[in-house]
Amino acid sequence: MPTPHDQDPSVVIHLPDQSTLAAGLLSATNIRRELGQETVIEIAVQGAAVRQLCGDSDLNSAIKKALQDGCVIAACGNSLRAQAIDPQLLIDGINVVPSAVAYVAQRQWRGAAYVRL
Numbered sequence: 001m002p003t004p005h006d007q008d009p010s011v012v013i014h015l016p017d018q019s020t021l022a023a024g025l026l027s028a029t030n031i032r033r034e035l036g037q038e039t040v041i042e043i044a045v046q047g048a049a050v051r052q053l054c055g056d057s058d059l060n061s062a063i064k065k066a067l068q069d070g071c072v073i074a075a076c077g078n079s080l081r082a083q084a085i086d087p088q089l090l091i092d093g094i095n096v097v098p099s100a101v102a103y104v105a106q107r108q109w110r111g112a113a114y115v116r117l
Helices: 018-035 047-053 060-068 077-082 100-109
Strands: 010-015 040-045 072-076 095-097 113-116
Touching (some): 010 100, 018 047, 018 060, 040 100, 060 072, 072 077, 077 095, 100 113
Parallel strands (some): 010 040, 040 072
């Protein structure tokens, strides 16, 4: 699954559990500040953490700020199904990928740096 950013320097932040989303959003801000606007920052969210991507999340404003700052946020479709979450409940701008693990692997194959929190 090619993305429009395949040739740009990119970082994929992998957030596999609920306790890491806030830290991941802060890390994205820090990465942006240190590596610059041209760096593509992607946040892959899976497991119970996908619940925090819904519109009623206490992290709603931080998620929207990350999206406005150009971060790509990818929610795991497998995790959404396992948590019985309708993708329509996600904050606008969040992408759904079939599998977060496969998404991360594909991004690494294309040269993205990998960060797991």
